[in-house]
Amino acid sequence: MKKIFLLITITLLLTGCFKDKSEEAIKNCADTVWSIAITDEFEKEFIVGWVYSWDQKTENIFDESVLALKQGGFTYEETRQWAQELKTKETDVNEEVINHFIEIRNKINKSIDDHLKLSLTDRLQNEDYEKSFRSCEQVRKKASKTFDAKWQKPKIKKVEFR
Numbered sequence: 001m002k003k004i005f006l007l008i009t010i011t012l013l014l015t016g017c018f019k020d021k022s023e024e025a026i027k028n029c030a031d032t033v034w035s036i037a038i039t040d041e042f043e044k045e046f047i048v049g050w051v052y053s054w055d056q057k058t059e060n061i062f063d064e065s066v067l068a069l070k071q072g073g074f075t076y077e078e079t080r081q082w083a084q085e086l087k088t089k090e091t092d093v094n095e096e097v098i099n100h101f102i103e104i105r106n107k108i109n110k111s112i113d114d115h116l117k118l119s120l121t122d123r124l125q126n127e128d129y130e131k132s133f134r135s136c137e138q139v140r141k142k143a144s145k146t147f148d149a150k151w152q153k154p155k156i157k158k159v160e161f162r
Contacts, residue, residue: 007036010063015020017152021148022140022144022148023120025147025148025150025151025152026136026137026140026141026151027120027123027133027154028151028152028153028154029052029136029139029140029147029150029151030123030129030132030133030134030135030136031116031130031156032151032154032155032156032157033136034115034126034128034129034132034152035112035116035137035156035157035158036157037128037132038108038112039108039157039158039159040114041108042104042105042108042159042161045062045101046062046075046083046086046087046102047083048066048079048080048083049076051063051066051067051070052066052067052069052070052076052079053076056085060100061067061096061100062083062100062101064143065094065097066079066083069082072094086098086101087161087162101161101162102158102161102162105159105160105161108158108159109158109159112158115129116156135150140144
């Protein structure tokens with residue numbers, strides 16, 4: 001009886017020590033898909049149409065700059081080009097606007113880091129992350145070995161700006 005109890009105890013201990021590789025692969029996939037979706041939101045910050053074309057209320061220094069360019073006679077295309085150049089052009093002329101985007105970049109990247117520190121259970125409380133996880137789980141069902149080999153590590157994307 002003692003041997004059976006010992007065998008059951010050892011079996012339970014050993015099975016609890018090994019991570020489920022499929023769950024880890026799905027999590028790595030979901031982390032990647034979710035981080036890409038989050039960083040893609042940063043691109044929406046450069047849309048000039050909200051203020052330029054649809055006369056939305058200005059909410060930040062970027063919106064105010066777009067409105068000033070419109071009132072200064074710049075065309076929509078010139079204003080859009082200016083916004084896109086903020087990402088790459090090395091200039092201090094628009095320092096306040098650039099600092100605004102650096103602040104947004106830092107907030108988004110911090111939120112990604114904070115989210116990835118959470119346990120899987122806590123990550124899944126985020127509806128968008130849960131959708132990513134579920135989608136990755138469905139993909140894995142079609143080719144599990146390939147999926148597990150591909151997603152041994154996550155490929156986390158972060159916002160890059162300057």
